[in-house]
Amino acid sequence: MCCMKGTFPTEKFRGTKTPFYYYDTDLLRRTLETIKTEMDKQPDCHLHYAVKANANPKVLRIISQAGFGADCVSGGEMKAALAAGFPAEKIVYAGVGKSDWEIELGLERGIAYFNVESSAELEVIQEIACRMNTTARISLRINPNVGAHTHAHITTGLSENKFGISMDEMHQVIEMAQSLTNIEFVGLHFHIGSQILDMNDFVALCNRVNELQTQLERQHIVVKNINVGGGLGIDYQHPNEMPIPNFADYFRTYRKHLSLRPGQQLHFELGRAVVGQCGTLVTKVLYVKQTSLKLFAIVDAGMTDLIRPALYQAYHHIENLTSEEPLQKYDVVGPICESSDVFAKAYEMNACRRGDLIAIRSAGAYGEIMASQYNCRELPVGYTTEDLA
Numbered sequence: 001m002c003c004m005k006g007t008f009p010t011e012k013f014r015g016t017k018t019p020f021y022y023y024d025t026d027l028l029r030r031t032l033e034t035i036k037t038e039m040d041k042q043p044d045c046h047l048h049y050a051v052k053a054n055a056n057p058k059v060l061r062i063i064s065q066a067g068f069g070a071d072c073v074s075g076g077e078m079k080a081a082l083a084a085g086f087p088a089e090k091i092v093y094a095g096v097g098k099s100d101w102e103i104e105l106g107l108e109r110g111i112a113y114f115n116v117e118s119s120a121e122l123e124v125i126q127e128i129a130c131r132m133n134t135t136a137r138i139s140l141r142i143n144p145n146v147g148a149h150t151h152a153h154i155t156t157g158l159s160e161n162k163f164g165i166s167m168d169e170m171h172q173v174i175e176m177a178q179s180l181t182n183i184e185f186v187g188l189h190f191h192i193g194s195q196i197l198d199m200n201d202f203v204a205l206c207n208r209v210n211e212l213q214t215q216l217e218r219q220h221i222v223v224k225n226i227n228v229g230g231g232l233g234i235d236y237q238h239p240n241e242m243p244i245p246n247f248a249d250y251f252r253t254y255r256k257h258l259s260l261r262p263g264q265q266l267h268f269e270l271g272r273a274v275v276g277q278c279g280t281l282v283t284k285v286l287y288v289k290q291t292s293l294k295l296f297a298i299v300d301a302g303m304t305d306l307i308r309p310a311l312y313q314a315y316h317h318i319e320n321l322t323s324e325e326p327l328q329k330y331d332v333v334g335p336i337c338e339s340s341d342v343f344a345k346a347y348e349m350n351a352c353r354r355g356d357l358i359a360i361r362s363a364g365a366y367g368e369i370m371a372s373q374y375n376c377r378e379l380p381v382g383y384t385t386e387d388l389a
């Protein structure tokens with residue numbers, strides 16, 4: 001097994017209360033630069049960062065300062081995005097269950113558009129926009145019935161999923177949108193899932209969008225924006241070798257396979273690929289426990305700090321930052337009263353002692369934001385490189 005370790009300010013970590021998240025803001029900035037460089041190869045291409053991956057205010061601010069927009073899935077996320085400096089006209093808002101106050105907030109602040117997921121929702125947005133004497137720009141989230149080769153819990157673009165409007169219904173809902181007085185139809189939206197590494201899944205989405213566009217053209221329906229969502233995965237196995245995802249391949253896939261119409265804008269909503277690799281959960285070894293069957297490294301972080309392993313059997317690369325002892329196999333577990341509170345089983349790392357600092361890598365996306373206070377625990381704090389300088 002590879003034992004290359006990341007470089008961390010370990011001395012600063014020693015003086016910091018564990019567990020905590022550490023965000024390598026230099027890596028985040030390089031990742032954002034790479035995305036810009038690759039996106040600039042195509043005109044009228046925009047990224048709305050998916051806030052749900054990580055809404056740490058310092059992380060959000062760096063992304064907004066880089067000029068990107070925000071993709072929100074709740075009123076709380078819209079507030080967080082606005083507070084972090086994302087201009088309202090660069091905010092889009094999706095979600096199958098938008099509450100009235102969330103729709104009102106979006107209209108009040110004048111966000112770019114709502115990604116509408118049902119005709120029932122469209123009627124409510126019309127009602128509220130009418131009452132507020134304004135016009136709601138909307139995109140329709142279409143369920144393209146395209147699978148993604150990823151964990152079953154994180155596919156979203158299949159007919160069986162709750163998301164979006166079916167392709168059969170699409171024409172009818174567009175007609176409805178065009179007939180409503182306080183609704184402006186501006187685009188189509190898709191999102192097929194998360195942690196997708198097989199570019200063929202995105203090719204399948206492109207082909208489906210092309211088909212739908214051909215159908216709409218026959219009916220002289222004009223679509224201003226095509227929003228293809230996010231979903232690009234990261235290399236959880238090799239955070240040191242692949243700290244920046246292959247954005248060149250990703251954007252090239254869309255350039256090559258998606259036929260845009262003249263003047264049409266292309267929108268992306270990447271989350272995980274933007275922030276995943278820059279985050280590390282830092283935790284301390286409390287006890288090394290030998291049983292008749294196993295050797296456990298019991299750490300002070302648990303599934304309340306990072307739930308992905310318990311929720312999706314997700315793999316995270318783990319390093320002992322303060323040991324160069326020979327490799328040993330451990331079940332790395334937390335203190336929570338749940339048998340699923342396991343970060344890794346039979347995981348090989350430098351031999352542990354009480355007090356060693358352990359880095360759980362690639363934890364920048366769907367990590368801190370999913371933390372809970374189960375067992376009355378404190379929420380983990382998120383520090384940036386600058387905070388610990």
Ligand SMILES: *Cc1c(COP(=O)(O)O)cnc(C)c1O
Pocket residue numbers: 050052053071073094191193194195229230231232269270271272273365
């Ligand atoms: C979660 C989500 C995204 C981002 O997904 P990633 O896999 O993190 O890139 C984008 N768009 C929508 C609508 C989402 O729900």
